[in-house]
Amino acid sequence: MSGSERPVLVYDGDCGFCTSSVRFLERHVPVQATVVAFQFADLDALGTTAERAQHEVLWIDRDGRVSGGAQAIGRMMTAAGGLWRVPGTVMRVPPVSWAAHAVYRLVASNRHRMPGGTAACMLPPDRRPGSHT
Template sequence: MRVRQPVFVYDGDCAFCSSCARFIERRIPSPATVVPWQFADLDDLGLSMAQVEEAVQWVGPDGTVASGPDAIALLLQDAGRLWTVPGRALRFGPVRLAAWPAYRWIADHRHLLPGGTAACSLPVAQRPAAH
C-alpha cells in the first residue's frame, strides 16, 4: 500500500466528525486528502473496518499509519507553519498520554458536541445509511 499524498480518514456518518473535517479542509493547510471512510478504498489504504470505526486514521506516503490523536498530530505537523507546534505537542509523551483518554471521551460524547447529532452516538451498524 502506497499513497502519493497523505490521507486523513474520518467517520462521514457522524455530523460532528464531518464538521471537524470541514474545519480541517478550510483552515488547516495540509496536502492530505480528507475523506470519510465510507468513501475510501480501505483495502488500498491498508486500513480495516475495526480501525476506522475506532478512530480517525492517517495514512502517509511513507507507509505510516496512525490513529486518533496520533493521526491528528501528524495532520497538524504535515500542515507546517504554526500548525507544527500543536502537532508536536500532541506527540510529546505526557500530552500524548493524556490525549488518548480525551479523544475517547470526545468520541463517546460526540453526539452532544457542536455539530453532533443523535446518529453520532449510535453504533456504526445502527446508523442511518449515508445518502
C-alpha cells in the same frame, strides 16, 4: 499504499460532529492530504480496517504508516507545516500525548453530544440511518 503522492485523512462521514470537525480543519489548517469518509475509502488499499476507522480518525502517511486518534491529528498538524508543526509535534510526545489521547477518547465517546453531533453518531455504524456498511 506505500509511495502514495499524498497522505490520507480518514473520518466517519456518517457522524455530523466528525464531518463538521473535518470541514473546520480544511478551512483553518492547510491540510496537505486527501480527505475521505471511511464509508467511501478503499480501506484495504490504505492498510486499515472498517473497525478501526469506525473507532477513530486515521492518518495514513505516504509510506503507508497508519496513525489513529490524537496521534492522527498530531501528524496531520505536523504535515501542515508552519506554526501547526509545533502543536502537532508536541501532542505526539509523552506526557502531552497521554493527555491528548485521553481528551480524544472523551470527545469520541461523546461525539453525539458535541456541536454538530447527531443521534446517529452514537449508533453502531451498521445501525445508522443511510448506513453504507
